[in-house]
Structures are given as structure tokens and as C-alpha cells.
Amino acid sequence: MIDINESVMQFLLAFLVVGPLIGAVAALLPAPPGLKGKSPEQAVLRHGVTVTGAVLIAAIVLALGFDHRHPSKMQATTDISWIPALDVRIHLGVDGISLPLLVLSALLTFLCALYSSFKLPAGPSPKAFVALLLVLESGTLATFAVLDLLLFFLAFEMVLIPMYFLIARWGGEQRTRAAWKFILYTLLGSVVMLLGLLLIGIKAGTFDILALATDNGSGLTTSVQVTAALAIGIGLAVKTPMWPLHSWLPDAHTAAPTVGSVLLAGVLLKMGTYGFVRILLPVTPDGFRTFAPYLGAFAVVGIIYGSLACLALARHGAKGDLKRLIAYSSVGHMGFVLLGISTMTPTGVNGALFANIAHGLITGLLFFLVGALKDRTGTTDLDTLADRTGAALYGRAPRLGGLVAFAAVASLGLPGLAGFWGEMLTLFGAFDPADDLNRPAFLTYTAIAAFGTLLTAAYMLVVVRRVCMGAAPQPDAPQLADVQTYELAAWTPLVVLTVVAGLWPKILLGLTDPAVQQLLPGGPR
Amino acid sequence: MHLAYPAVLSALLFSTGLYGVLARRNAILVLMSVELMLNAVNLNLVAFDVWLSRTTRETLHSGQALTLFTIAIAAAEIGIGLAIVLAVHRNRGTADIDKLRDTAEPNGPDEATLTEDEKAEATA
């Protein structure tokens, strides 16, 4: 919209990646600069809010300065050589695909910092908490801004240590085991991905994603493409998570603090799917084409598996934990995203990217709400929360109940809210996949995935029934505080964005569609 | 004399030395068998050198040079070896190799089995 000259845009993008790191180091200093709060804790938390706020503003200005007329062109690019021996260049750039993800990550981290500045999760020093949060943000923003395979791997791994400490230090029960499972599982995936990346880099002669994408896999023989696609696919599938490689997600979410869960679900899962779209699709098209049906199959199984697991958890007497339930719902939603990518059609990939953003917003909101519920009632176990007839949240805390209902409805993909367009376009892509993929298989995937939306609706509304509805609350029932101001401040952006993205999908699809058309082999050059 | 005789002799010497290292319990005897192995190598080198200088007119005799070096090294080794065995004997009262188990990886929780002098030494 507003035109900013190229060097300012470059600075903005560089600031997005490096700013949080500098903030993290500043947070560790004994007297963090910036606003002096009542106590040192207050000061460092406010420091966190200011840094993430600055990064968010930079991201928004970047989005405004972005040339919306041709989002397929890589903009705000910086390209400096860093390690000639490994041919690693600090090559940053943003286009229609990565811009929404950048803004989403910056927003979610800012909201998390804001939320935790009022309600710090129980755990050791807030100084370490803010520093880790900022390093995490730098890692995620770097993943979306970087255009070099090895730097992508570096950013991919940069988020592991901070998230491990966030879970292991500030988490709930069984946090150490869950943190270990998270970091070791994801690390194994990312190292296997490294092998694939190296194979591509060595065989094609360069690690630069842009160059690799433009010659669209012509520099690599098909066998190299297949092995590379398999290795990178496995690494990204662990992070997404795809069905058989998902078992770290429920444990990590159950144990993570609210802020950790929001970032894990809202941003970290997107790195996996972004990797599919940015690396696998353009760089190894033939390799990906051989695996597309299998990826589609796993995605669909993931959808059904996730929904059924949630149904099992939501049932009465199943001792199901609410955060675990939302984690499995993420497996289901990510199943849709993977299905969209596996269709290798512009519609499917657009749907996948849209569902990505929508999942980030909605699941982020869901985890915030569950966190608020846990702060109020002390438990997220569905059976203790909704003893016989239900927790009657509509009666005891109407606004909170309303928000839970809104988030549940958005999550089951109600048209008019963000969740619908992603799933609809994914199904539409799967209905009419790329011409060399076998159509009957993808038609069955469409049918099963569509049935999956019904299961999603089922468990979401069962949760609403057991949490929001219930027998009229007796006067002696413990009073639940309704939504506080700081909670409202943290959640309203998510609600507003979900509605805006639902009513006016062009805001995202207008950006991603040209970029995806150019990315996919069949698309116009 | 054909090359095979010294080669076989050196092989035999080497294996005897090897057996000595593995089987003997006293540290000194182990040192002697190590010396035996080194001398087997010297014999080998000299034999090959003579054989080479006759068949391929090799003038540099580097084999014998290496033998001299090896003898020097063996001497230095024995010097240090004996010093170490002496230290072991003084600390432990015996030079029996099988008794040297202090630095092994203890299996059970070894808080209890920490021997007295280690505790003493730890607190020093």
C-alpha cells in the first residue's frame, strides 16, 4: 500500500530477524533498559513487551510497504555471503507466501509477551523467560525470512533449545519427559532434513532457494530428487506433525505453559508446512510427485486419527485433558494443510497456506482460553471441569464461555470464519488434483477428509457442551472471574483477525495466489 | 639365507610377546613381553632391509635407520614403563595388573562403595 524505499524494507526485514536476538541479550543484562516497573520482574517483562511490540510494528510496516501488486516477486531482499566454504549466504527476502506467516508470528509472540507480562507462568526467573521468548521469536521469524537452505536449517534448529527450556522450566506436570520427547524427536527430524538439504545443495551446486526454485528441479536427477524429497519430507513431517510422527505433540502441549502452547501450535507447526511449500514443491517437483499420494494418504489418516482421538478424550469418564485434546485437533488441522500441499495444485496449496494462518490464529486463541480456564479452575481435566452435567461456563463466566464457543466454532471450520476457507480450498484442490496424480485416490481423500470435518464438528461441540453448558450453576458454586482486561487485550486481535480473514479471504489469498502460481511447476513462469 | 626364516622367527617372537602381554599378571613381565614385540619388529625390519638391498639395489637402508630409532624408543619406553610400575607398586604394594580396578566404571551407585582413602583424598 504505502511505498517505502528498498533499503528501508531491507532494514526492516533484517531488524525482524536480528532485533529479538539483541533484545534477548539485553534482557539478560542485570538492568534491562526501558520501562522501569515496580520490581525487576516487572521491568524485564515490560522489556519483553516493548521488544516484541517493536518487532510487530516493523512487521506491520513491512506488510504495508510490501508491493501487493506482484507478491510473487521476492522483496526486501538482502544477500551477503557469510560462509563461502559452505556456500552459505545470508539471503533474506519476503514474498506473498512468507509475509502472512511473518506477521502472524510477530503478532502471536507479542500477544504472548503481553499476556505473560500480566500473568507470568509459575517457574524460575522471568528474565530467562523473556530472553528465551525473544530467541524463539528470532528463530521463527528467521525461518520464514531466510532464502538459503542451510540458514533455513539453522533457523529450524534455533527454536529447539528455547522451546525445550520453556516446556522444561515453566511447564505443568510430566514436563521434563515431554520436553525431552519434543526436542529429541524434532531434532532427529531436522537432522534427517539436513541430509536432504545437503544432497540438494551438493548435487545442484547452490544452497540458494530462489535459484533452485527458478530452475525448478531441472538441475537434479529424478533419483536425487526422490531421496532428497524423502529425507526433507520426513524432517518436515515430524515438525508438522504428520500422522505417524506426531506422538511428541500431545505430550509437549499438555506439559507446556499457556504461552508455550500458543507459540508451539501457532508458529512452530507452521515452520514444517512452510518448508513443504517453500522447499519441496519448487525444488524437487518430480521427487515430491512420487510421494504426493502417500503424503495425501497420511494426511487424511491424520485428520481422521486426530478427530477420533479427540472424540475419545472428550467422552465422559475418559479423564481427557483439554490441552491434549486441542493438540490432537492440531494434528487433524495439519492433516488438512498437508492434504492441500499434496494435491500440487494452486488451489490446494493456497488452501494449505490459508489453513496454516487460520490454524495459527484459532488454536492460539483456544490455548489462551484453556490457559485462562486452568488459571481459574486449577485444572484442564475435562472430567473434573465438567463433573456431571457440565461446567456451565455460559452462566458462571458468560464472556469466557462465549469466547470458548466462538473459538470452537471457528476451529470446526464454520464458513464466514477463517477456518472454513483453508479447509474448503484444500478439499477443492484434492477434488481436482494435479493432472499426473491419480484422481480416484484423491477423490477418496476428499470424501474422507470431508467426513473428517464432521468428526471435528462433533468433538468440538461435545467440548462446548461439557464446558460451556450444564445444569444451572448453584449459588454456592465457586465464582469464576470473567474475562480480565489484559486477557481481552491479548485475545481481541485474534478474534478480529479470524472474523476478518473469514469474511474477506482475499486479504490472504490475494497475496499467496500469485506466489503459488509461480511456485508450482505447472503455473505460469 | 632365504627371507622366510627371519620373517617367521619375527612372527613367532611377536606372538610370544603378545601372549606375554595378555597372560602375565606381573607388570614387569608384561613390560618385558612388550619389549619382545618391539624387537620382533626390529628383526623384521633388518631382515627386509637386507633382502631389499640385495634384490632392488636399495642404497638408503632406511629399514636399519628405523630399527635404530625403534631401539631408542623402546629404551625410552622401558624407562618410563618401569617408573610407572614402580609408582603403582609404591601406591598399592603390589604390581599385579588384575588388582588395578579403581578407575573402572562402577555399576551400582557408588556413593556407599567410595573407599576410605578416596574420601580422605577428596576432602584434602
Add this chain to the structure above:
Amino acid sequence: MTTTTLAVLVPLLPFLGAAAGLLLGRTAPGFVRPLAVLPPLTALVLAVVVAVRQGGDRAVDAATELTPTGSVPVELALHIDGFAALVAVLVALVATCVQIYSTGYLRDDPRYPSYAALVSLFTSAMLLVVYSGDLMVLLVGWEIMGICSYFLVGHYWETPEARAASLKAFLVTKLGDVPFLIGLFALATDAGSFRITKILGTVASGGLDHPTLVALLLLAGVAGKSAQFPLHTWLPDAMAGPTPVSALIHAATMVAAGVYFIARLLPVFAASSAALVVLAVMAAVTMAGSALAALAQDDIKRVLAYSTIGQLGYMTGALAVGDRGAAVFHLLTHGAFKALLFLAAGVIIHASGTNSLAAMSRMGNLRARIPDAYWTMTVALLALAAIPPFSGFFSKESALGAAEHVVTGHAEGIPGAAGWIVLVAGLVSALLTAAYATRLWVLAFRGRGADAPDHGRQPIAMTAVLWVLAVPSLALGGLAYGRLPDWFDGHDLTPTLTTSVLGTGMALVGGLVTYGAWRQTTALAARVPLGAVAAHPDADGGLVEAEAIATHTPAYGDMAGAPDPADPGRLLLGPLHRHAAVGFHLDALYTTLFVRPVQAGATLVRFLDREVVDTYVRGAGAVPRLLGSAVRRAQTGNVQTYVSALLAGTVVLVVAVLLVAAGA
């Protein structure tokens, strides 16, 4: 102001009203009521203006691109032909009446602001479905209606019935929407656009490659939304919601959306005769089955719910024989008199303190307490039973006439079998409709026993609305002759002689037989005391109804029927009564067919996840641990083992290398 801007305002105003209501419902309760009533009122006025301007000639079309999708773009499009204009008027009218009625009915309900906002949101969604020219935007409205019905049915979330009914309503409609979505994709892929005009063009040029499959997929969605035979089980349970909601959503508008959709895309269905036959069979089974079930229901609202399913069966029957004019005409009249019936039922429940007909039949002169409801209900029941001067007669006869038209071989492209099925089922259910209408009227207003409790006059808002809706139930029939046909692409809607005589005859027979049966069984009423009355009779309508619903099962054994020997229905149906009361055990069938396998799947997945997937992960964790302990045990501390290991390693290495070198 061009027609397009007016047309855009019609759905937009209720939406803005809803948004405002939701946002400041709690902070400024003062003007929640005007915010609820004014938007639908203005929407009604604008709809009428648009209808008049459109006047049945060229359809109003306008479109801007909502979003690119990569292949088929989604456009924010308007396509207003005669049908759309009139249905929009009906929707706006009923919505305004319901909002006004609700101000009285839920006078001191704490959750009124959110209720009113959701009803406005529903109205805007329905108007969007009616006006939309793009199928995907239609689907958006379609599903927003579904979620509004979920929230509104769950309004009395304190009662267990409401909690169960809201979930069931949404899931069954969503089950229908799944194939519906795939059907839309098929249409869009063949037509290259979601625009209705382009799709109709492609169908006309024969571009649809397998129309039967597409038609059946769309039919599933319609069956779900319009509560037709296979997916109708949710509508009777949805009566657990407030009466105005039932009136608006489950009588006039949402359930009619399915019929309206088929009317809009009739060429798609007409393209395959097999689809029409399936449609006819579905309509027939729905008509007959629901009429029988209505005869056995004890709850007044469940009777009306099954009656709605039956009347919708008529509309789908008319579509099955290819006459969308008759279907939409019946939709309009039914919308009016069924909304009136529900609102009147609300008044009755509020006055008598119970929703059970058995209890009402044991109360004396209830009609003296609520004269307005009595007269307007009588008008509506006569219209429902299709007695000549009332609007129901004209619209039902136009449907049967269309069927007869096909039977006599005049209509080309429509299979004769469909005509016969619709005609026969139509006549049979005409008889049954009259039967349950008379039974309801007789049990409600001709009860004997202690006088009904007197709680003074009903709020003016509720009674005025009844009279407003009574007018179309009476007069709409006359329009069949006048200007209506030119809105409905010109076919003649006047009733033909043979079917009207046959139809009215069957109706009269049904009514008289039920009246006779009632005369005999009414004596038993005195001997078997039955019935429970709500605890707070003088509270507002909503609270009374909530208590009535909650007490029905404990008082009478189950939700639907009641053990009342004095019920003429029991006499008429005989052995069939027990099955008809529970809707022919379809619920039990669906639970065993669908719900139980899914729950079994859920437990299987939970077991799989914990035992299989996790064991692999834990196993992968344990292998290095085992290796580690082996390696540590190898550190025995004995030098000679170290040196022997060293030498053994050397020998193994040398031998391996020699073998590899020799082998390679």
C-alpha cells in the same frame, strides 16, 4: 438507490444489527430491543421494494470478486429472480414478527441480548442464501444458519434435552453438508465458476458430465437442511429450543432453504430423471411417515415439527414433478401459517403452563383464556388441512395439480412414475394432515375438566403478531389467480378440478374420522388424571416453556408420546401408535449405525496411540540406553581385557579388509 444497493442492504442490515447486539449487549441493555426489531423491519420494507421493482421479469444480477482461489474464483454475487424476491419478503416478514413476539415472550430472560443478536444473524444468513448468486457464498449463509440454529436450540442450555438437541441438530445438518460441499465442487469444476447463471448455462448446454451423482450429492445436503426423510430426525428434537426460534428457523425459513436451493437449480436435477424419481420417493416417504408420527405425538410443538416435515415433503414432491412455481407457492403459504401455528402454540404453552396435549385435554375452556390464539390457530389449522378458502388449499392443490399434469402425460422429460408417487402420497397425507390438525385442535381447545388457570391477558406484542400472520394464511391463496404467476415464470397455479375435489374430500374424511374417534375417547379423560403444570406459571413465556420441556420426560415417561387412553390418535393408529410416537425408531437405528462405530473407532485410536505409536517412540528411546549399559559394563578396568580387545579389533579389521579387498 438502485435495486442492487437495496438488495445488498437487505441481508446487511440484520447482520449489522446482530454485530451491534453481540458487542454491546451487556454494556447498554437499554436499546437492545429496538436494535433487535428495527433491522428486520427495514429489511422487510426494502425486500418488498426490491420484489416490486423486480416484478418477475429479468433477474437482477451483480457480482464482484470475493477472492481468487487458484482455479475457480469465488464471487460476491446477487441473482434475484421472482422466486428470490418473494421468498425474501416472506423471510423478512416472519423474522420481524418473531423478533416482536420474542420481546414479549422472553421479556425478562437475562440472555435476551445474545438471543436477539443470533436471531438477527440468522435472518441475515437466510437472506444471503436467498439473494446469493454464487454457490460458495450461498454455502457460507447455509452453514451460518446451521450454527445459529445450534446456538438458538441450545438457548435453554440448563435443560438436558436442549443440550442434546442442539448438538444433534448441528451434526445431522453437517452430515448432510459434507456431500453437499462435494456436489458444489463437482458443479464448479464442470461449469468453471460458482455463479448460478454460469452453472445453469452449462447444464443447459449439457456440460454436466454425471448429473445423477451431482444431484444425489446435493440432495443429501438438502435432505439434511430441510429435514427430509433420511436426515429429518433432528427437527422434532430441535423443539427443545424457544418457540419463536422454532417458528422462524424450524418452520418458515431454514428448513425451506433446502427446497429453495432445489428450486433455484432445478435444471440440474431435471437433467437426470433418476434423480427426480429419487426425489419423488423421498418426498412421498417423508410426507406419509411424518404425518403418521405427528398423529402420535403428545408435545404440541413436536406435532407441528412433524407437520413441517410433511409439508416440506409436499414442496419436494412438487419439485420432483418439475413445477418449481407450485413448490415455492406452497413454501410461501406454509411459511406464513406454520409460523403462526408455532407462535400460537407458544401462547398456549404460556397460558396453560404445559406443552402436553394430554394435559391440555384435561383443562376446561382454555379458549376463553386466549381468544386471539384460539381464532388465529383455527385459521392456521384450516389452512394446514387445505380446506378451500384458506391459502393452504390453493398451494397444496397447485402441487397436486402439477403431479396430475405429469400423470396425464402433458409434461415432457419428467418420469411418469414420479408423478404417480407424488400424487398418491399427496392424497394420503392430505387425509392424515387433516387428521392430526383436527386432533390438535380438539385436544387443545375442546378439553374438559377443571378450568385452565387464568394469568390475565397475554402481552400485546405476542397477540398482535398472531393477527399479522393470520392475514397471509387467509389471503395468500387469492394471489394464485392474480399477480403471483408472473413472479413464478408464468406457469398456471390455479387448482385443477379433479385433484382439488379429491384433495378436499380426503381432508374432510380425515377431519371427521378424527372428530368421531375423539368423541368416543374423551369420556376416558375424566377417569385417568394426567398432566403436570409448570412451577412458575406467571413468569415469561420462555421460562414456562423451559420448565414444560424439562418436566415432560419425568411426567409422561418420554419426550414424545404420553400414556393417555383418551388420545384419539392412539385409537386411530392402534398398534402403530407406539412406533409412531418415537419416530419409527430411526434414532435408535442411526445410533447403532453411525454413533456407536465412531465411538468404537475413538477407543481404538486411543488404544493405538498409547500402545502402538508410543511404544515405538519409547522403544527407540530405550535402545541407546541398553547399548549404553553394555558399553559401560565393558569398561571392566582390567588392562589386559583392553589390550586383548585392541588386538582382537586389529585382527578382525585386517581380516575384514582383506576379505572386502579380495571380494571387491
Add this chain to the structure above:
Amino acid sequence: MSSVAQSAAQSVVQSVDWLAIAPPTVAALVGLAVLVADLFIGDNRKALLGWISVAGLAASALLLLPLLDGDRSTFCLTGSTDVCSYTADRFTLVIQFLVLGGALLAALLSVTALKDADRGLPEGEYWFLLLSSAAGAALLPASRDLATLIVALEVASLPAFALVGIRHGDRKSSEAALKFFLSSVTATAVSLMGISFVYASTGTLHLTEIADRIQHVDPQLHTLTQAGVVLTLIGFAFKTAAVPFHFWVPDTYVGAPLPIAAYLSVVGKAVGFSGLILVTVVAFPSYADVWGPALAALAALTMTVGNVGALRQQATRAYSAVRLLAWSSVGQAGYLLVPIAAAAYSDDAQKSIGSTVAYALMYAAVNLGAFAVAALVARTKPLNRVSDYRGLYATRPLAALVLGFFLLCLAGLPPGIIGLFAKVTVFSAAVDAGLGWLAVIMAFNVVIALYYYLQWTALLFRAPEGAEEHHRAPAPLTAAIALTAVLGVVLSGAPQLVLRFAGTGLF
């Protein structure tokens, strides 16, 4: 006549390029000087010896600079001048820099260790042994014939045995020395046997000449040569602690004084793998199909056993910290061997060798840093248990952060960016050579390694148990920690400084 005699003498006496051999010679001479000076210096000024040795090591390291301009070689055969025993090319200079730098850091640690032992350890002998071992280690990369190679290996090892057993009256120290001695000597004997076989088949000891003649050995001696090649590797593989020869590592490191353990883990290993490189890539390039698979198997085994061994260390057991570092160094040796094995398969052998050198430089800096912090903590808690590090952040925040950084560099995870890119070079060497299976094994090992590195790092930041009295860290120790930390951070910022060896040819 004199000129003729001179020219005759000239022709007989080899011309010695003193500048080329300066680094090892200076180290040796300073060693001797320290030994002699020890007699004259009174007890209270023994620390002076320490500073002389450190200065000597620094001087020999600085002497590398003039050699940077071009390859120089000396002690060449009078006949053909290109066959020389001592060559100071880029490979030699880098390894010598690594060795002398490592020895310098070990010396800094030793200065504090000796001061703390206050006359418990004989200073004079200690410094002499350390310097002579460093001289031997500096000589090895430059040697281009098997005799000098073996001599350099022994000169580097023998003082190390003595250093390990230098603590009088300590049962563990003498026991460790004996174990180390016996294993090392047996390995050297086996290696010498291999060399004798190679000499038998090629008739020469110079590496370049061996490379030519070994290609056309008469068929009868073919199996003898193959056996000779493999046996020669054993001595050096033992020094790098490859798996079947790794048993001595944990026991020796636990028994030895901490600076010596540090010295062995870095300089000992550097000696090992530079010897391996010289023997395999320079001497037997044509027998790549012999030593290639052998080294690949050794690498895979070493990595796995090293990491898995470290996995099972209980934090509360005595000396568990040193034992963990020992097992981790065995694991890291596995990573060092991978590029050498890859050199056998890839067409550009020198490029993959560069990866080992790059990784070794990173490993040296980071491992010595870790040992330095371990030495700092060992001063207050002599039992050297990992559990003693609990809550280190509370008492010594900087030391904890730095140790955390080093451990994550060893693990190869982002805060340790240099560790990550060094591992990436090793991975790319393996992938480039087509050793897919080895790369996958290495991937698994990275994950296993992360477990114990991160466990230790997490322990640092946990809440401390007992009250901790805080006293000042001695100057040399702080200098060592600061030096390694700065080195690590600078390299993380600009990995090109180290990784450029992976890009260009070294010989």
C-alpha cells in the same frame, strides 16, 4: 680444497631449513631450558617455570606466522630434492597451530593446577614433559616419512604417560598411567609391524615414494601390503581413540590431572587424526578401497559407542563430569573420522580432509573451554561430579553461560553456531562421498549426544541446593576460559575463519 670439502660435506650433510622446523624445535628447547632452570630456582619461585613454558609455547605458535607465505620442506633426500622428511605446508601449519594452541591452553590450566597442588606435583618435570610432548605433537604433522612419523608419535606419547602418572601417592593416577602405557605401547608395536610390512613391499619409508611404488607391488606381496596398510593405521587410530582402541580413554582421563586430560583429549587426538590423514591420503591413496571401508566402520562404531557410553553416566557418581567429557571426546573422535573415511570415496580427497581439520579446530577450542570450566568448578568441588554443577548459574553466571555455550557447540545446536556448521561440513563431506548410511548413523548420534549435553546444560540453570560461598577465579584459568569463549563466539559469528579449510585443498 676447503670449498671442495665443503661442497662434498655439503652434499653429504643435508641442508636444514631452520625456520621451517622452528616451531617444534623452540618448544623442545624451552622444555630443556625449563628442566635445567628447575635445578637453580628456589621452591617459592617455581611458578616462574610455568610462565616460561607458556611464553615458550606462545613463541613457537608465533613462529608459524613467517611460514604462512609458502610451502617449505627440509631434510630432503640428496638425490631427488622433492622427497623430504619434513614439510611445512598449509596442513602442517594448521595442525601445528591447533597443537600448540591446545598445549598453550593446557599450560594455562596447569599453572593453576600446579599452584593449587602447592608442591604436590614436581613443577620442573611437569613443564618439561608437557613441552616435549607438545614438541613431538608439533613435529608429527610435518613428517613425511614413516620413521619421523613414528618417532614424533612416540615423542608425543611417552611424556603423556609420565604426565598422567605424575601425581605421587595417588593410586588412580599411577593405575591410569599404567593402563595408558600398556595400551599405547602395544598399539605402537602393532603399527610398527605394519610399517615393516609396508617397507618390505615398497622398499622405502617416504610417504610420497610409498604412494608411487605401492601401486605396482609384485602380486605375491599384495596381501602382505594390504595387511601392512591396515596395521599401520592401528597406531594412529588408537591415538584418536577409535572404538576397539578406546577402552583406555575413560580410565586415563579420570586418573590423570585435569589439565592433562584436557591436553590428551585435544592434542592427543590431533596427533592421532593428522597421522591418520598423512598415512591414508598421502601414503596410500591407491589403497583407498582398503582403508576407506575400514575407517567408515571405525567412525560409525566410535560415534555410537562414545555417545551411548556418555548417555549412561549417572550425574551423582564420582568423577562423572570428567568421565562424561571422556566419553564425549570418544564420540567426537567418531565425527572426526567421518571425513577421512569420506576422502576414500570422494574424488577430491583434500576437500573432505579439510572438513576434519575444520571440525578439529572447533572441537579443540570448545573442548578445552569445557575442561577449563570443569577445572574451575573442580577447585571447589574436587569430586568432579556432574551434580556439582547444579545451579552454577546462581554462583558463577558467566562460567555457566560459557559452559552451556560450549556444550551446545559440541552438541551442534544453534546457540553453538560454529558447532552446528562444523557438523554440517562433516555431514556434507559424508553426503558428497555418497556415504548415506554413515550420514544417517551420524544423524542418530547427534540426537543421542544432545541428550547428555543438554541434560548437563539444563542442570547448570537449575536452582542450586546448598549455599555457595563465592571466591575469585584464578587469573590463568579465567584467561583460558575467556580465550576459548571469545574464540567460540568469534567463530560462531564468522565460521568462515575455520571452515575455509574445508573449502580449499590443504596439501
